Amino acid sequence: MKFKTFIGLEVHLQLNTRSKIFCSCPVRFGTSPNTQTCPVCLGLPGSLPVLNKEALKKAVKLCLALKCQISKEIRFDRKNYFYPDLPKGYQISQYSQPIGTNGRLKGIGIRRVHLEEDAGKLIHTSEGSLVDYNRAGIPLLEIVSEPEIATPQQAYEYLICLKSICEYIDISDCNMEEGSLRCDANISVAKEGEGLGTKVELKNMNSFHGVERALRYEQTRQEKVLRSGGEVVQETRLWDAQRQITLPMRSKEEANDYRYFPEPDLPIFFISEQMIEQIKEEMPELPEKRRERFKREYALPEYDADLLTREKEMADYFERCVELFPQPKTVSNWIMRDILSYLNAHKKEWKDLCLSPERFSELLRILERKEISINMGREVLTEMINTHKRAEEIIRERGLLQVSDEKKLAEVVERVIKANPRSVEDFSRGKEKALMFLVGQVMRETKGRANAQIVQKILRERIKRKEEGLS
Amino acid sequence: MLKKKEIQVEDILLSLFARIEEVEERVKAYIFLDKEKILKEAKQERKKDLSFEIPVSVKDNICVENEPTRCASRILEGFKPPYDATVIKRLRQVGAILFGKTNMDEFAFGSSTETSAYQITRNPWNLEYVPGGSSGGSAAAVAADEAILALGSDTGGSIRQPAALCGIVGFKPTYGRVSRYGLIAFGSSLEQIGTLSKDVRDSALLLQVIAGFDEQDSTSSPLPVPDYLKYLEKGIKGFRIGIPEEYFISGLDKGVKERIEEAIKVFEGLGAKCTRVHLPHSKYALAVYYIIAPAEASSNLLRFDGVEYGLRKEEKDLFRMYEKTREEGFGKEAKRRIILGTYVLSKGYYEQYYSRAEKVRRLIIEDFRKVFEECDLLLAPTSPTPAWKIGEKIDNPLQMYLSDIFTIPANLAGIPAISVPCGFSEGLPVGLQILGRSFEEEKVLQAAYAYEQSTDWHRQRAKI
Numbered sequence: 001m002k003f004k005t006f007i008g009l010e011v012h013l014q015l016n017t018r019s020k021i022f023c024s025c026p027v028r029f030g031t032s033p034n035t036q037t038c039p040v041c042l043g044l045p046g047s048l049p050v051l052n053k054e055a056l057k058k059a060v061k062l063c064l065a066l067k068c069q070i071s072k073e074i075r076f077d078r079k080n081y082f083y084p085d086l087p088k089g090y091q092i093s094q095y096s097q098p099i100g101t102n103g104r105l106k107g108i109g110i111r112r113v114h115l116e117e118d119a120g121k122l123i124h125t126s127e128g129s130l131v132d133y134n135r136a137g138i139p140l141l142e143i144v145s146e147p148e149i150a151t152p153q154q155a156y157e158y159l160i161c162l163k164s165i166c167e168y169i170d171i172s173d174c175n176m177e178e179g180s181l182r183c184d185a186n187i188s189v190a191k192e193g194e195g196l197g198t199k200v201e202l203k204n205m206n207s208f209h210g211v212e213r214a215l216r217y218e219q220t221r222q223e224k225v226l227r228s229g230g231e232v233v234q235e236t237r238l239w240d241a242q243r244q245i246t247l248p249m250r251s252k253e254e255a256n257d258y259r260y261f262p263e264p265d266l267p268i269f270f271i272s273e274q275m276i277e278q279i280k281e282e283m284p285e286l287p288e289k290r291r292e293r294f295k296r297e298y299a300l301p302e303y304d305a306d307l308l309t310r311e312k313e314m315a316d317y318f319e320r321c322v323e324l325f326p327q328p329k330t331v332s333n334w335i336m337r338d339i340l341s342y343l344n345a346h347k348k349e350w351k352d353l354c355l356s357p358e359r360f361s362e363l364l365r366i367l368e369r370k371e372i373s374i375n376m377g378r379e380v381l382t383e384m385i386n387t388h389k390r391a392e393e394i395i396r397e398r399g400l401l402q403v404s405d406e407k408k409l410a411e412v413v414e415r416v417i418k419a420n421p422r423s424v425e426d427f428s429r430g431k432e433k434a435l436m437f438l439v440g441q442v443m444r445e446t447k448g449r450a451n452a453q454i455v456q457k458i459l460r461e462r463i464k465r466k467e468e469g470l471s
Numbered sequence: 472m473l474k475k476k477e478i479q480v481e482d483i484l485l486s487l488f489a490r491i492e493e494v495e496e497r498v499k500a501y502i503f504l505d506k507e508k509i510l511k512e513a514k515q516e517r518k519k520d521l522s523f524e525i526p527v528s529v530k531d532n533i534c535v536e537n538e539p540t541r542c543a544s545r546i547l548e549g550f551k552p553p554y555d556a557t558v559i560k561r562l563r564q565v566g567a568i569l570f571g572k573t574n575m576d577e578f579a580f581g582s583s584t585e586t587s588a589y590q591i592t593r594n595p596w597n598l599e600y601v602p603g604g605s606s607g608g609s610a611a612a613v614a615a616d617e618a619i620l621a622l623g624s625d626t627g628g629s630i631r632q633p634a635a636l637c638g639i640v641g642f643k644p645t646y647g648r649v650s651r652y653g654l655i656a657f658g659s660s661l662e663q664i665g666t667l668s669k670d671v672r673d674s675a676l677l678l679q680v681i682a683g684f685d686e687q688d689s690t691s692s693p694l695p696v697p698d699y700l701k702y703l704e705k706g707i708k709g710f711r712i713g714i715p716e717e718y719f720i721s722g723l724d725k726g727v728k729e730r731i732e733e734a735i736k737v738f739e740g741l742g743a744k745c746t747r748v749h750l751p752h753s754k755y756a757l758a759v760y761y762i763i764a765p766a767e768a769s770s771n772l773l774r775f776d777g778v779e780y781g782l783r784k785e786e787k788d789l790f791r792m793y794e795k796t797r798e799e800g801f802g803k804e805a806k807r808r809i810i811l812g813t814y815v816l817s818k819g820y821y822e823q824y825y826s827r828a829e830k831v832r833r834l835i836i837e838d839f840r841k842v843f844e845e846c847d848l849l850l851a852p853t854s855p856t857p858a859w860k861i862g863e864k865i866d867n868p869l870q871m872y873l874s875d876i877f878t879i880p881a882n883l884a885g886i887p888a889i890s891v892p893c894g895f896s897e898g899l900p901v902g903l904q905i906l907g908r909s910f911e912e913e914k915v916l917q918a919a920y921a922y923e924q925s926t927d928w929h930r931q932r933a934k935i
Contacts, residue, residue: 039552039553043774045534045540045550045552045655045780046533046540047554048651049689080770082790084776084778087779089770089772089775257817259769259770259817264767265659266689266690
């Protein structure tokens with residue numbers, strides 16, 4: 001039996017505006033509960049919302065980046081329901097007329113993008129539940145995709161790509177672990193050719209990989225159900241990250257009727273062509289375009305261009321380095337192979353990197369002059385990141401300058417040849433591997449500072465001369 | 472006199488206190504009055520502009536910092552807002568003295584002030600009668616000389632109707648003229664804070680202070696506020712005044728009808744040209760209002776859930792706590808409107824009710840727009856009847872709702888409208904309503920003043 005999977009993602013992004021969406025309270029994290037609040041975001045009786053234009057602008061920015069149709073009239077609606085984290089008993093959201101519709105991201109349709117306010121946060125303690133309203137009123141963008149994502153892997157890619165765009169246009173931190181990006185998914189599996197299956201909603205994922213794993217688990221689960229002749233139940237399931245499974249959510253007593261209606265406290269906002277043009281002008285080059293330019297301008301392969309342009313800061317870094325050290329592929333190799341693996345190994349992000357392009361290119365120049373070996377270069381790089389010292393300083397301190405002086409090396413080679421007659425013999429008999437062993441011995445003697453290519457050259461010469469002398 | 476320092480504000484306060492001492496027990500206009508605090512504040516060195524050093528009584532749904540603001544509801548028991556409404560801020564800035572909180576229908580749901588959870592306010596003209604509502608406390612306080620000026624709110628007639636029933640002036644400005652920030656919302660798209668006073672000049676003075684753009688209310692208008700006093704004495708010669716036929720329905724009290732007809736003659740005598748006009752969709756106004764207003768109210772009242780402030784009935788389960796709190800906190804009429812509003816917004820009914828009501832509302836607005844192409848103002852009765860006996864309509868909500876039939880259209884259209892005393896019907900005051908174009912408060916005031924000055928109804932005092 002062949003199956004087809006349909007995945008849709010619903011992402012909530014916290015916008016990185018300075019103040020909240022409907023009041024002037026600062027958006028600040030990590031402060032004591034209920035300190036970033038005022039009558040408006042606390043929903044006190046009599047208070048009224050005033051739209052933060054910056055939030056609207058950032059929303060338009062994303063809509064443009066996702067190639068959405070942008071609504072000319074922006075209206076807000078009330079979504080009514082009771083919950084303690086919702087101070088007014090309704091959330092100001094957009095229902096009938098979202099800011100953006102019909103967008104596209106990585107070939108996936110974007111159904112709608114709309115602006116709304118975040119709710120507070122419940123903190124459960126042994127003595128009862130507490131509410132922190134610092135988060136209430138932080139601007140949120142909801143981005144709903146069409147159910148056109150075909151695999152969990154593709155869902156992951158979609159999120160990476162969305163995050164990348166948001167960072168480029170500077171609208172959100174997109175940190176799922178910290179909650180500035182939240183993602184729910186819906187997935188249905190059906191027999192090939194039968195259209196959409198029964199939709200299951202997934203919640204409670206707290207990382208991009210979590211989303212991918214939850215979808216994968218759910219995909220397999222649904223396939224199993226179908227294969228055994230069963231039917232998938234339409235429900236909401238929660239991802240249990242610890243057990244790596246999804247479980248049905250305790251079903252609500254009844255379906256919520258949010259009784260949406262137009263928010264009477266806010267007027268209609270008009271988005272003019274002029275405003276759109278102005279925002280377009282302020283838009284940076286987006287990852288997709290930049291990737292193509294990197295391929296063209298720096299002759300980078302697709303893989304490099306894609307990886308380097310995912311994070312704006314990394315791409316900026318790369319370009320600055322190339323200005324200082326105009327060998328794009330070398331720069332790319334060092335960034336991807338060495339800097340990225342360092343960051344990954346230390347669970348750090350690009351923004352945590354304490355290494356200026358200036359200092360990094362100094363190292364690349366030293367390597368170009370072959371003053372140290374590539375392996376040494378790697379060690380120096382790590383130390384540069386760790387200690388914030390310059391490459392030269394580290395090389396000097398550790399005496400790492402590469403020995404390329406043939407005379408000096410010849411002495412060591414002589415000693416190694418004398419000490420390893422078996423290997424010399426092996427090499428003479430045609431065992432190439434034996435030469436590598438001898439090179440290794442020279443490296444050991446020189447504490448790795450010998451220029452391996454020159455060592456090889458001398459070794460070959462000396463052994464050859466010996467053979468000639470013997471015969 | 473105040474400005475010339477012929478009298479001190481303290482003297483005014485003391486004479487008000489004396490009057491309150493004398494009649495409040497019978498009228499019951501106030502639900503909060505801290506005399507000591509008022510005197511203390513009046514004596515305090517106020518380094519502000521003191522151009523308006525006058526006591527102003529405030530309806531209980533307007534937030535005054537750190538003073539009980541309960542909308543005459545149990546559910547807001549104990550609630551003291553940590554902030555001043557914009558109108559209160561503006562009043563303080565010019566030296567006004569805030570003079571207690573006046574009774575009202577719970578959350579302004581009513582036309583008689585009988586739905587207050589705290590007390591029944593009586594009409595100073597006859598204590599067996601209602602003062603009207605929902606700003607009945609403000610109207611009765613002014614009519615009984617327990618207040619000089621009062622603020623009210625008008626969602627469907629809640630300033631004009633009690634003003635009419637208590638024989639005083641009540642003015643609802645254009646939607647957006649006065650900031651709603653700090654007015655505890657009932658029908659957000661309909662209501663405005665306005666004035667209750669003994670004469671038109673006082674209303675103009677008070678409006679001058681509270682009107683104008685407020686960046687905290689997105690629905691407030693940035694249009695400049697004219698100097699209203701300058702317009703008062705300009706007269707109304709040449710004004711074209713429309714008399715909407717639809718306001719002279721069969722249920723109209725005979726005395727009311729006669730008083731309005733007499734008033735029209737006064738206007739003609741002042742040089743205005745009165746003509747009959749039509750507002751064909753007026754007959755739907757009440758129905759439209761009783762969809763839109765409860766819909767907005769049902770949402771606006773969701774926040775009273777016992778979580779953050781006000782009444783909370785402790786229960787183990789969260790949703791039981793909500794139910795218990797709201798069950799005990801809200802009165803009958805509030806519950807009726809919440810249920811009605813929730814119903815008309817529900818899935819499957821939204822299109823049928825709310826959506827259609829919004830469409831008809833646009834027709835009503837269009838009616839006014841057309842009429843105002845040919846008229847400067849409209850004249851109509853404020854209320855179809857004078858005050859009625861306490862208890863007479865409280866169990867018949869439809870009867871009660873009908874008493875706002877002439878005031879509701881101005882709220883749906885957002886236009887300014889004033890009620891001025893125009894005589895009596897069987898010993899009870901009758902109000903004349905003057906409606907104007909949006910943001911032409913000065914014209915409404917000008918006409919009201921011209922009428923008032925050529926009659927002496929506003930000088931008549933309740934004998935209590």
